[in-house]
Amino acid sequence: MREFSADYLSETREGMWDDSREALAPLDLDRWDSVLDVGCGTGELSAVLSEETGGEVVGVDADPSLLDVAGERVPTAAGDATRLPFADDSFDLVVCQALLINLPDPAAAVREFARVARHRVAAVEPDNGAVTVESSVDAESGLADRARRAYLDGVGTDVTLGGAGTRAAFEDAGIEDSTTRRYDHVQSVEPPYSERDIDAAKRKATGEGLADDLPTMLAGDLTEAEYDDLRSRWREMGREVVGQMADGEYRRRETVPFFVTVGSVEQSG
Numbered sequence: 001m002r003e004f005s006a007d008y009l010s011e012t013r014e015g016m017w018d019d020s021r022e023a024l025a026p027l028d029l030d031r032w033d034s035v036l037d038v039g040c041g042t043g044e045l046s047a048v049l050s051e052e053t054g055g056e057v058v059g060v061d062a063d064p065s066l067l068d069v070a071g072e073r074v075p076t077a078a079g080d081a082t083r084l085p086f087a088d089d090s091f092d093l094v095v096c097q098a099l100l101i102n103l104p105d106p107a108a109a110v111r112e113f114a115r116v117a118r119h120r121v122a123a124v125e126p127d128n129g130a131v132t133v134e135s136s137v138d139a140e141s142g143l144a145d146r147a148r149r150a151y152l153d154g155v156g157t158d159v160t161l162g163g164a165g166t167r168a169a170f171e172d173a174g175i176e177d178s179t180t181r182r183y184d185h186v187q188s189v190e191p192p193y194s195e196r197d198i199d200a201a202k203r204k205a206t207g208e209g210l211a212d213d214l215p216t217m218l219a220g221d222l223t224e225a226e227y228d229d230l231r232s233r234w235r236e237m238g239r240e241v242v243g244q245m246a247d248g249e250y251r252r253r254e255t256v257p258f259f260v261t262v263g264s265v266e267q268s269g
Contacts, residue, residue, distance in 0.1 A: 016097075016185060017048045023183040026262045027122050029053040032092035036060060038081050038113065039099035043070030045124070049095070050074050058091070060084065081109040089118045097124040098258075100169060101159040107172035114173055117265045121175065126185075126258040127162030128152065136244060136251040139237045146230060151213050153220030163259035170263050178263035189252040193245055201245055204238025207231045 017024070029035070033055035037046045040059030050057040050073065059076045061067050067076045079085040081099060094113040100106035100123055113121040129152055133144040158165055163180040170178040189197045203209040210231050217227055244250035 016044065021048065021052065023124070023181065023258075023260050024048070024052060026179065026181060026260055027093060027095065027120070029093075032119070034058070034091045034093075036084075036086070036091040036094045036116065037074070038084065038094060038096040038109070039102075040070050040074075040076065041066050043073040043076075045095075045097040046070055046074040055092070082112055084112045084116050086116045088115055090116045092118050093120045093122065095122040095124070098126060099123070100125050100166060101128070101161045102157055104157055106158075106161065106166070106169035110169050110173035110175065114175060114263075114265050119266055120262060120264055121170075122260065122262045123166050123170075124258060124260050125161050125163075125166045126256050127160050128256070129160035130162070130257050132255045134251075134253040135241075136249060137237055137240045139233065140241065140252070143230070143234055143237050147210060147213070147217075147234070150217040150220060150222040150227075150230070153222065154216045154218065156216075156219070162257065163261060166259060166261040170261060175263035175265070178261050180259050180261045182257055182259050185256045185258055187254045187256070189250065191248045191250075193250070198245065201238065201241045201250070205235060205242050206238070207235045210234050 029049065029052040032053055035049050035053055035055060035057045037043075037049060037057060037059045040046045040061050043059050046057055046059040057074045059067070059070045059074050060079045061070065061076070062078065062080050064078060067078060070076050077085055081096070081103065082105070094117040096109070096113070100109060103109055110121065110123070128148070131148060133141045135141055152159060163182060167178050167180055200209070214227065218224065241250055
């Protein structure tokens with residue numbers, strides 16, 4: 001399984017549910033006395049689940065450093081998604097967010113979800129291949145797409161899983177009555193710029209952010225020469241971003257499609 005830092009998870013998942021929690025409606029959170037958040041990371045979703053349900057929410061993750069952060073929000077336990085440290089039928093609902101896309105065998109994890117769930121399992125998974133970027137810097141959208149395709153080619157797990165792939169994992173795990181709904185998470189950058197926005201622009205201008213993904217990109221078909229060309233163009237784009245920010249003209253809108261898949265363990269037998 002791919003590993004992530006606490007800062008990365010907090011940054012990428014923060015704000016996911018700030019605008020609306022409508023996407024969580026199919027989970028019927030107010031019905032359950034116990035919920036397990038698998039691959040909870042730093043506990044962003046765990047905290048939301050805790051607010052939306054009257055029952056207990058427990059987070060489980062294989063990384064102790066992430067559990068240290070999540071433990072400030074909900075009770076936690078250390079464990080692997082494919083070998084959960086709980087007895088059969090331990091929780092009313094078992095759910096994950098952006099976990100299956102990072103696993104080599106998503107269905108194996110879903111089978112574990114079904115084992116420890118009494119009533120329902122759910123997964124919130126993005127399709128990272130369908131992310132779109134609109135920007136006031138003309139070159140940014142095309143370069144973001146080029147970098148994304150290179151990353152997807154080398155990443156090693158199906159980070160484009162989305163709805164269809166998640167339903168397939170549910171079916172492979174024996175859950176045949178699953179339903180999926182699509183929602184779009186939009187992240188916007190506009191004046192007044194936050195400190196995070198300014199830092200992100202500086203990382204573009206230095207190429208630092210792209211360099212973080214170098215090993216993954218080169219694991220695919222991208223050559224070192226192609227990477228060097230991409231990084232050069234990326235840094236040029238970043239300098240234009242910084243310039244537009246200085247004039248208060250920079251705008252960026254990123255849309256990440258994600259899919260909420262829910263299945264009933266009771267009906268699946």
